Amino acid sequence: xxxxxxxxxxxxxxxxxxxxxxxxxxxxxxxxxxxxxxxxxxxxxxxxxxxxxxxxxxxxxxxxxxxxxxxxxxxxxxxxxxxxxxxxxxxxxxxxxxxxxxx
Numbered sequence: 001x002x003x004x005x006x007x008x009x010x011x012x013x014x015x016x017x018x019x020x021x022x023x024x025x026x027x028x029x030x031x032x033x034x035x036x037x038x039x040x041x042x043x044x045x046x047x048x049x050x051x052x053x054x055x056x057x058x059x060x061x062x063x064x065x066x067x068x069x070x071x072x073x074x075x076x077x078x079x080x081x082x083x084x085x086x087x088x089x090x091x092x093x094x095x096x097x098x099x100x101x102x103x
Contacts, residue, residue: 017054036065050078
């Protein structure tokens with residue numbers, strides 16, 4: 001087995017959105033830009049964001065601070081979904097942390 005380089009996954013929620021959640025507020029745009037600035041020294045391979053406009057705008061603004069070359073792409077899997085417990089044999093809406101799943 002050959003050694004592999006470590007891989008890191010950085011997760012960030014979208015920046016502050018407008019009330020209707022269709023865009024970022026002025027403060028949200030500052031937050032997204034600051035996120036990109038903080039990540040400048042990190043060798044990112046890609047930025048993947050959810051399908052909603054607020055997530056796309058956050059990703060685009062953050063990526064603009066990275067000096068170019070980092071691809072930005074949407075992924076439906078990164079959207080806002082209600083968690084479910086597939087291991088119970090059905091897609092059950094999550095209503096909280098069941099005792100056997102509490103951390």
